[in-house]
Amino acid sequence: MSFANRRVLIVGATSAIAQDVARILAGRGCAMVLAGRRAERLEAVAADLRARTATAVHLLEGDLAAIDGHDKLFSRAIAAAGGLDAVIVAYGVLGDQKEAAADFARGREILDANFTSAASWVSLAANLFERQGSGHIVAIGSVAGDRGRKTNYFYGAAKGALDLFLQGVRHRLAPKGIPVLCVKPGFVDTPMTAHIPKTPMFASPAEIAQGIVAAMDSRKSVVYLPGKWRLVMFVLRNLPEFVFNKLNI
Amino acid sequence: MHGLADRRGHAGIRVTVESWGRYPKTAQRVISREWRDEPLAIPAGLSVLAHGMGRSYGDSCLNDGNAVISTRRLRRILEFDPAEGVLRCEAGMTLDEILDFCVPRGWFPPVTPGTRFVTVGGAAANDVHGKNHHVAGCFGNFVRAMELLRGDGSRHVLHPGQDLFRATIAGLGLTGLIDWVEFQLKPIGNRWIDVETIRMGGLDEFFALSRESEPSWEYLVAWVDTVVSPGRGLFIRGNHDTAREPSARTAGKKPALRVPFDFPSFALGRFSIGAFNELFYRKQLRRVSRQTVDYEPFFYPLDSLLEWNRLYGKAGLLQWQCLVPWAGGPEAVAALLKETHRSGQASFLTVLKTMGSKPAAGMLSFAGPGITLALDFQRGGETLKLLDRLDSIIAEVGGRLYPAKDARMSGASFREFYPKWREFEWFRDPAFSSSFWRRVTEA
Numbered sequence A: 001m002s003f004a005n006r007r008v009l010i011v012g013a014t015s016a017i018a019q020d021v022a023r024i025l026a027g028r029g030c031a032m033v034l035a036g037r038r039a040e041r042l043e044a045v046a047a048d049l050r051a052r053t054a055t056a057v058h059l060l061e062g063d064l065a066a067i068d069g070h071d072k073l074f075s076r077a078i079a080a081a082g083g084l085d086a087v088i089v090a091y092g093v094l095g096d097q098k099e100a101a102a103d104f105a106r107g108r109e110i111l112d113a114n115f116t117s118a119a120s121w122v123s124l125a126a127n128l129f130e131r132q133g134s135g136h137i138v139a140i141g142s143v144a145g146d147r148g149r150k151t152n153y154f155y156g157a158a159k160g161a162l163d164l165f166l167q168g169v170r171h172r173l174a175p176k177g178i179p180v181l182c183v184k185p186g187f188v189d190t191p192m193t194a195h196i197p198k199t200p201m202f203a204s205p206a207e208i209a210q211g212i213v214a215a216m217d218s219r220k221s222v223v224y225l226p227g228k229w230r231l232v233m234f235v236l237r238n239l240p241e242f243v244f245n246k247l248n249i
Numbered sequence B: 001m002h003g004l005a006d007r008r009g010h011a012g013i014r015v016t017v018e019s020w021g022r023y024p025k026t027a028q029r030v031i032s033r034e035w036r037d038e039p040l041a042i043p044a045g046l047s048v049l050a051h052g053m054g055r056s057y058g059d060s061c062l063n064d065g066n067a068v069i070s071t072r073r074l075r076r077i078l079e080f081d082p083a084e085g086v087l088r089c090e091a092g093m094t095l096d097e098i099l100d101f102c103v104p105r106g107w108f109p110p111v112t113p114g115t116r117f118v119t120v121g122g123a124a125a126n127d128v129h130g131k132n133h134h135v136a137g138c139f140g141n142f143v144r145a146m147e148l149l150r151g152d153g154s155r156h157v158l159h160p161g162q163d164l165f166r167a168t169i170a171g172l173g174l175t176g177l178i179d180w181v182e183f184q185l186k187p188i189g190n191r192w193i194d195v196e197t198i199r200m201g202g203l204d205e206f207f208a209l210s211r212e213s214e215p216s217w218e219y220l221v222a223w224v225d226t227v228v229s230p231g232r233g234l235f236i237r238g239n240h241d242t243a244r245e246p247s248a249r250t251a252g253k254k255p256a257l258r259v260p261f262d263f264p265s266f267a268l269g270r271f272s273i274g275a276f277n278e279l280f281y282r283k284q285l286r287r288v289s290r291q292t293v294d295y296e297p298f299f300y301p302l303d304s305l306l307e308w309n310r311l312y313g314k315a316g317l318l319q320w321q322c323l324v325p326w327a328g329g330p331e332a333v334a335a336l337l338k339e340t341h342r343s344g345q346a347s348f349l350t351v352l353k354t355m356g357s358k359p360a361a362g363m364l365s366f367a368g369p370g371i372t373l374a375l376d377f378q379r380g381g382e383t384l385k386l387l388d389r390l391d392s393i394i395a396e397v398g399g400r401l402y403p404a405k406d407a408r409m410s411g412a413s414f415r416e417f418y419p420k421w422r423e424f425e426w427f428r429d430p431a432f433s434s435s436f437w438r439r440v441t442e443a
């Protein structure tokens, strides 16, 4: 069954991946609530959607990692769209691992932005959807969450925790038939990776977005994007430590 | 939230960038521009240049040792007027993306080059022309407004009639970075094109067919043989179909073939091209064939083979496209074909077209009244010598070369072909430069 004509909140709608997801969903007649922290950029994304579709597009401005404000933002999203049928948590930050390793306060910001605050959004969505007996939860994790590495273990730990958290929420909502999807992209060519030289392993945000929507269509629980990462991560996860610890990755 | 990886201020990654001709090979920083509200990122001590899809063949989209700002992420629509067919979009939006958007709505780009993989910014900065030049003019003739971002941080919304507008259309990216373009689309009934393909035996027939077709056919182009019997070829003319029902675009992306590796250089040798031309010509058994075809194979026959430039091998390919005025033009075209034939160098795709007289919107626009001939060669020493000889043939009749397809014309030739380059220098942004510009103005 294809995901269409629903009311969707995208938390972090200015992300490159999220922009492409929004295009596909708006094209399928979904009413969109776009949340982000920069009004100008939300406007740019909204103008594009409005030119392409006749569907309603609402904007929600705020710091998405600031948990104190979540209740209020979430109520505003519900009010704007007259209810919600899906929540997609897409924002995130890569952070600076070196800084974080040296100064935990920095590291904690990475954990909070990618895990704690994301978990708060997922909680709000879970409570609403459980009450109404329907809904769809999607959050973008990362292959980095599959195994801790010296080069990004703050980010990786946050994404791994998010994966586990979604697992629990999925367990809780299973009786109601509410899908909870954890998206695990590999390298994607977006502003987040602008400083990393591009290799053929990089996918385009549009490709990832198509994969996300396809996984929503089939109500998947976990999806690696592109699919080849499933195998790569299987190997990486199962490497014994005496081998893994010699790798410079 | 400071400290959290907002790395957008970074100065780009240094990489090798190629243009479509895969020559020259240059190393430069690549900075991606993501949003219109961002300031221009200019690395200290380096010049910058906007880079779209890199579909220019030579070095006009390259900035060796400096930086290019990729516009590929600027691909949002700002506004679309469905009643008037006016589209305002970010400069990195490609014709491919625009076609997907506008064809189902009954609109078509007013001018399109032979590939759909160009950005709107690139189309403006080269003032590109298409098969309808004889009636429509160039892309710049349809630009109603655009926003230019200059190295000093200033922003300018430009309109036709302004000097900076004239300098920026066909301005080779040197007047600043175009953030968005507003242009007029043309209404169409459906996605089909009525086509006639006519076998022609030589240049006389080409000119007669062009004269006959210009008033009633919107799209004209000829493919000519330079290997077996120069001047012989196929004359192709098309009009948007009006008989069929408006039909939506078929869903889903067309399958695309990608050339998986660099072909060995002999693959495109003289003999295989001769054989190909022979086949192509013979395929057309009747003198005139009529068909109604989808717009895609009509306008973009090469696009179904992604990265076909790799067929030319590692050395890369050299395009050579000239415009010669009517006075002396037909004789010059004959001389060019003869010289090419005599040299034994095979041009794979040789395209000939008569151009219209609508004045171009840019100071350095390539297109103008006359005849245009495009040749392409695998790059090699003999080819370069041949092209120098061809340059002098067109110089004699007051012709010029197309910078979008050039990697080798001399500075002296460029300055002779484009005498307005001095006036243009006045509008050039000092923070911007390109490999091409340094080559043709400093040598």
Ligand SMILES: Cc1cc2nc3c(=O)[nH]c(=O)nc-3n(C[C@H](O)[C@H](O)[C@H](O)COP(=O)(O)OP(=O)(O)OC[C@H]3O[C@@H](n4cnc5c(N)ncnc54)[C@H](O)[C@@H]3O)c2cc1C
Pocket (backbone or CB within 6 Å): B020, B049, B050, B051, B052, B053, B054, B055, B056, B057, B060, B061, B071, B091, B092, B112, B113, B114, B115, B117, B118, B119, B120, B121, B122, B123, B125, B126, B127, B128, B129, B130, B131, B171, B172, B173, B174, B176, B177, B178, B179, B302, B404, B405, B434
């Ligand atoms: C198969 C093929 C067929 C072609 N057929 C035709 C044809 O029929 N007619 C024709 O006219 N051309 C033709 N071309 C050439 C092509 O249309 C032009 O080179 C076009 O400008 C390429 O667009 P691009 O987005 O790739 O720009 P690039 O090649 O990346 O850049 C071209 C120029 O535009 C500038 N530029 C790009 N974006 C901006 C911006 N945002 N602001 C300011 N400057 C900018 C660059 O600095 C550079 O000077 C063809 C090319 C190919 C590969």
Ligand SMILES: NC(=O)c1ccc[n+]([C@@H]2O[C@H](COP(=O)([O-])OP(=O)(O)OC[C@H]3O[C@@H](n4cnc5c(N)ncnc54)[C@H](OP(=O)(O)O)[C@@H]3O)[C@@H](O)[C@H]2O)c1
Pocket (backbone or CB within 6 Å): A012, A013, A014, A015, A016, A017, A018, A036, A037, A038, A062, A063, A064, A065, A066, A090, A091, A092, A093, A094, A113, A140, A141, A142, A143, A184, A185, A186, A187, A188, A189, A190, A191, A192, A193, A205, B001, B006
């Ligand atoms: N790119 C990859 O290789 C990759 C790989 C695996 C997973 N992912 C994940 O994919 C998701 C999308 O990222 P992307 O690749 O599309 O990168 P992106 O374009 O840089 O998107 C990240 C977005 O998060 C927003 N954001 C960060 N902190 C925020 C905050 N406190 N409040 C509001 N917005 C905030 C940013 O907004 P601003 O513009 O306002 O900063 C930005 O729009 C992220 O969760 C990322 O971790 C990415």
